[in-house]
Amino acid sequence: SSIDQSTSRPELTDFEGISMVHYFTDEWEKVQKFQARPDDILIATYPKAGTTWVSYILELLYFHNTVPECQTSLPIFIRVPFLEAVFPEMPTGVELADKLPTTPRLIKTHLPVQLVPKSFWEQNCRVIYVARNAKDNAVSYFHFSRMVNLLPEPGNWNTFLQNFMDEKMVFGPWYDHVCGYWEKKQTYSNLHYMFFEDMVENTGREVEQLCSFLGLSTPEEEKERITKSVHFDAMKQNDMTNYSTFSHMDFKISPFMRKGKVGDWKNHFTVAQNEQFDEHYWRKMKNTTLQFHTEI
Numbered sequence: 001s002s003i004d005q006s007t008s009r010p011e012l013t014d015f016e017g018i019s020m021v022h023y024f025t026d027e028w029e030k031v032q033k034f035q036a037r038p039d040d041i042l043i044a045t046y047p048k049a050g051t052t053w054v055s056y057i058l059e060l061l062y063f064h065n066t067v068p069e070c071q072t073s074l075p076i077f078i079r080v081p082f083l084e085a086v087f088p089e090m091p092t093g094v095e096l097a098d099k100l101p102t103t104p105r106l107i108k109t110h111l112p113v114q115l116v117p118k119s120f121w122e123q124n125c126r127v128i129y130v131a132r133n134a135k136d137n138a139v140s141y142f143h144f145s146r147m148v149n150l151l152p153e154p155g156n157w158n159t160f161l162q163n164f165m166d167e168k169m170v171f172g173p174w175y176d177h178v179c180g181y182w183e184k185k186q187t188y189s190n191l192h193y194m195f196f197e198d199m200v201e202n203t204g205r206e207v208e209q210l211c212s213f214l215g216l217s218t219p220e221e222e223k224e225r226i227t228k229s230v231h232f233d234a235m236k237q238n239d240m241t242n243y244s245t246f247s248h249m250d251f252k253i254s255p256f257m258r259k260g261k262v263g264d265w266k267n268h269f270t271v272a273q274n275e276q277f278d279e280h281y282w283r284k285m286k287n288t289t290l291q292f293h294t295e296i
């Protein structure tokens, strides 16, 4: 009881075969029984793949002109509830989602596809999955784990990378996560699978494709405005998207909006780490048609 909850780190535990921390399983019953509505939009990602970026794009596409000031001035982590999250001093993701006043509801999850509450599939909800290449995803996850006390201590980069390869990551292995949703897409047509690298390369084109998937006829100049508003620099300055009001992060260690680049892994991987990683990667990914760019 003398442990300071604000600084202590949770342990990695096994949950339904997935490595987890209790912050994402404490209300599992309620998460599993979550009642999705047909117009809900689920934004699914492996942590650090561009969740906040695509969430904000969707928020602007749907609510830019329609939401009263009091709601646009809420941070993204309130406006787009993190479904399975049960964080200290905050309403749970399910509570936030149940109380969302707007339609559609935008809901975020990091759950691997097999753990997504079944009512999303039953209601044929639109699902948007964002994937990011493993190397940059690992680097981003490492820096994030250093600055947020809701995840286990990452150790040093070498330890973290080894854990990434050994699949000891919160929300399970990256490999299974990206492949799981890729497989799902073959049978579930309401799933839009997108890539972080494509968003960096051409954000406007990705906004275009999102509109087409969502059946939105957003005017051209509106889309251009949105593309500007979701630029890395704009989102870094924006207190609604940079997590500056989220109390469990230490921005002295690393900013949430850190770099937003493709290829930052080159500043972290040694030659030896890269060779070992590539070898392991091809073994894990040899049976999938899913392909990533690690530079643009």
Ligand code: A3P
Pocket: 045, 046, 047, 048, 049, 050, 051, 052, 053, 136, 139, 140, 141, 143, 230, 231, 232, 233, 235, 256, 257, 258, 259, 260, 261, 264
């Ligand atoms: P880096 O740590 O590589 O900078 P998530 O939202 O899933 O937690 O992902 C966070 C990652 O997406 C961070 O990556 C962050 O900088 C990046 N990101 C967020 N918004 C972005 C934007 N508008 N443009 C480019 N990258 C962005």
